[in-house]
Amino acid sequence: MIRSRRNRRCTYLTLAIATLTLGCHPGVEAPGVPLYPNAETTRLPRTQIALVAGPIAKIDEKDVADQGGRFELLPGCHVVELDSRMVPDGNNLSGGMYWTGSFPRTIYAIHMKAGARYEIRRDIFADGQTGRLVLSASEEEPGGAMTELAPAKSAEEIKACRE
Secondary structure, eight states: HHHHHHHHHHHHHHHHHHHHHHHHTOOOOOOOOOSTTTTTTTOOOGGGGGEEEEEEETTEEETTSSSEEEEEESSEEEEOOOOOOOOOTTTEEEEEEEEOBBBBOEEEEEEEEEEEEEEEEEEEEEEEEEEEEEEEEEEEEEOOEEEEEOOOOOOHHHHHHHO
């Protein structure tokens, strides 16, 4: 009887550790909100879509501001406009200082690739009574190659991406 309880406890402990290990696996990436045709009926595999994440307000002129910040898109050029609101998510609290107002309008025209991941970050750093905003964006290809991205420089660049 004692032996049976001990074996059962070891089994439960082993099962718990295995479950925790699989749940925390760094290679498992949470899916984004699919923004492509027929996504309600057919989700495409990760190798066929691009994943973009960040403080995003609009993608291809579609309002996505309150949908979680992670989106799945078909490969091709997409116009990504960042959210200008300072939302209470930790981005506007830095070093004991509270920031108010809005961020400048920022738009990216990104030529997205299948299987790639696009990360846009906006960080506030405080230094005494002043602070600075650091905007960064990158593309990570399936093989691991990283490329830094810059916001669109002109209306023509955005227009060309939309066509």
